[in-house]
Amino acid sequence: MSEKVANTFDGRLIFLMLSILLNVFFNALTVSTNMGSAVWTASAVNLAHLFNLSLGNTLFLEGVIVAIVNLILLGQFDYFRLFRNLIFIVPYSYLLAWFKQLFFAMGIPFLPIGWRFVLDLVGLTGVAVAVSLYQRANVVLHPNDDLPFILRFRFLHGSPCWSQWDSNIPPIAIIVVTAILTHQLFAVNIGTILNFVMQGYIIGWADQHIFPQLHHHLDFKSTLH
Template identity: 65%
Template sequence: MTIETANSFKGRLFYLGVSILINCFFNALTVATNMGSAIWTASAVNLAQALNIPLGTTLFLEGVVVALANLLLLGEFDYFRLGRNLMFIIPFSYCLAGFEHLFVWIGVPNFPLWARFLLDFIGLVGVAQAVSIYQRANLIIHPNDDLPYILRFRFMKGSPVWSQWASNVPPILIILICWIITKKLSVINIGTIINIAFQGALIGWGDTHIFPKLHHHLEFKTTKINP
C-alpha cells in the first residue's frame, strides 16, 4: 500500500476496522488471563463489579463520561467529535465483552501461570499497537485513547509517554474507589504495572514500526512537536 493510499479515507477506514478488532481481541485476552489488564479496562472491570452491572455496559458508560471530559480539554463542544467517540464505544464495548466470554469458554483463566503471563504480555503489546493504528487514522477513536491523544499533541509536545502517564490518573482513581467499596481488586496484576509504565512507549514504537506509511491526521490546535 502506498503512502497516498494508506492515508486516503478508504485506507484510514481499513486501518480503523483492523485496529478495532485487534484492540477488542487483545484487551479481552488480558482480562481473561487475570494477569493484569490495560488500566482503563481494569478500571471498568472493577467498576462493573462494584456497581453489579455488565462489563459491556460499564465500558460504554465510562466511555461517555471520558468523551465529555475530552471536550472540556479541547475548550469547545464539538458535536462531531463526541459523535465519533460514541461510534467507537458501542462496537468496542460489546465486542470486547464477547471476546472475553470466548476466552473464558476456551479455558484461558485456567491455563498455567507462565502461559497466562505470556498471553497477557502479548495482549498488552497488541492493545498498544491497535491504539497507535487508530489514533493515526483518527476517524473515530475510543474516548479513553482520545484523552492521551489530545494531551499528547495539544499539551505535551507530541510525547506519547508523558501523555499516556497523565491519562492514567483517572482510571487509577476509579480503581482505588472501587477497592475501598468492595475491598477487592480484579484483573490488577503485573500486567497492569507493565501497561502503566510502557503503554506510551509501545504506542510511540508502533507509530514508526506498525504500518509506518499511515500518518497522524490531526484536526485541533497543537503545541510544537519535538522531532
C-alpha cells in the same frame, strides 16, 4: 498498502476497522488471563463488579463520561468529535465483552500462570499497537484513547509517554476507590503496572514500525477535502 493509499479516507477506514478488532481481541485476552489488563479496562472491570453491571454496559458508560471530559479539555463542545467517540464506544464495548466470554469458554483463565503471563504480555502489546493505528488514522477514537491524543498534541508537545501516563491518572483513581469500597481487585496484576509504564513507549515504537506509511491526522475535518 502504499503510503498514498494508506492516508486516504478509505485507507484510514481500513486501518480503523483493523485496529478495533485488534483492540477488543487483545483487551479481552488480558482480562481473561487475570494477569493485569490495560489500566482503563481494569477500571471498567472493577466498576462492573462494584455496581453489578455487565462489562459491556460499564465500558459504554465509562466511555461516554470520558468523551464529555475530552470536550471540556478541548474548550469547546464539538458535536462531531462526540459523535465519532460514540461510534467507537458501541462496537468496542460489546465486542470486548463477547471476546472475554469466548476466552473464558476456551479455558484461558485456567491455564498455568506462566502461559497466562505470556498471553497477557502479548495482549498488552497488541492493545498498544491497536491504539497507535487508530490514533494515526484518526477517523474515530475511543474516548479513553482520545484523551491521551488530546493531551499529547494539545498540552504535552507530542510526547506519547507523558500523555499515556497522565491519562492513566483517572482510571487508577477509579481502581483505588473501588478497591476501598469492595475490598477486592479485579483485572489488576503485574500486567497493569507494565501497561502503565510501557504502553506509551510501545505506541511510539508502533508509530514508527507498524504500518509506518500511515501518518497522524491531527485535523480530521481538513483531511476530508
